[in-house]
Amino acid sequence: MKKNYIYVLLLLLFTSNVFADELKVGIVDVNKILKEAPQTISANKKLEKEFSARTEKLKAKIKSIQADEKKYQKESLTLSDSEKEKSEKNLQQRKIDIQRSERELREDMDLRRREEIGDLQEKINETIDKMAANENFDLILYNGIAYASKKVDITDTIIKKLGGTAEDEPVDKKNVKDESKSK
Secondary structure, three states: OHHHHHHHHHHHHHHHHHOOOOOEEEEEEHHHHHHHHHHHHHHHHHHHHHHHHHHHHHHHHHHHHHHHHHHHHOOOOOOOHHHHHHHHHHHHHHHHHHHHHHHHHHHHHHHHHHHHHHHHHHHHHHHHHHHHHOOOEEEOOOOOOOOOOOOEEEEHHHHHHHHHHOOOOOOHHOEEEEHHHHO
């Protein structure tokens, strides 16, 4: 029984020493960074440019088939049954080809978007690691945070650092929670 008291006493002494030191904590909202970082904007422009030719080609095919459907509807009254069947099969096959092209384009765009987001997430992690080391953070959290006050939210600082506008700016001390003072 006395051993348990000693363990509890040692535990209390240890935890009080830990909380006596200043604990610097930061919270990062990765979703906000993925929406607002300059790299996201440039990646979206890059993807738009990369896939614009295929997108325009697909739009032209869609307009062409729509025009051919209207033409078929007008001429269908004068066509023979075999000509109608041939035209319908041709239109249906073209629609299937367009749907396949559209699906392939969407899949290619999604794959490239995931690659770009992966590169950005890597850069975010590097920026967070660098900031944590330079500014003596004890803990920086992201993902799975239900709530964080503005005092510990360093998301905007990370976005600035990603943009290169605040590379050497220290984090505002008001935005960092001092755990020892709140205990």
